[in-house]
Amino acid sequence: MPAMTRYLHTMVRITDPDKSRAFYEALGFEFRRDMDIVRDGAVEATNYFFGIPGEDEAVLELTFNHDGRTYDLGTGYGHIAIGVDDLDGTLSQLAGQGIEPEKPPYSVRAGGSRLCFVQDPDGYRIELIERAGR
Secondary structure, three states: OOOOOOOOOEEEEEOOHHHHHHHHHHOOOEEEEEEEEEEOOEEEEEEEEEEOOOOOOEEEEEEEEOOOOOOOOOOOOOOEEEEEOOHHHHHHHHHOOOOOOOOOOEEOOOOOOEEEEEEOOOOOEEEEEEOOOO
16 A cells, blocks of 8 residues: 655744754755745745755755744744764764753663754754664
8 A cells, every 4th residue: 555645844933044054054954945935925934945965855944934023932842853873973063063962962771872952043952863873
């Protein structure tokens, strides 16, 4: 039986496209394209699509609304997770760009993967999971 659904992307709203793009590119995402949302002849929002190098699909959509609004993340948002081969090396590279983990890396169980969280410019939590050898 053929699959009836497939994952397309995650969308998060942003308030500063330049800062957000720099942050996600520092995490290894690559910018794929942008698309203006035009309503009644005016640009209402711009969507920025990012993907993982070597993967065909854009998996992250950042949406900037041009009306100056801000956002409350609320209590239901959890995080976005990405895998990295070398967590310490990744954190060292991110530190060079002013991105620091919320707290030092840890494992949730003995022998489990190491992980930590960073926050993007709008406060979204991004989980970095060391996936060496997988």
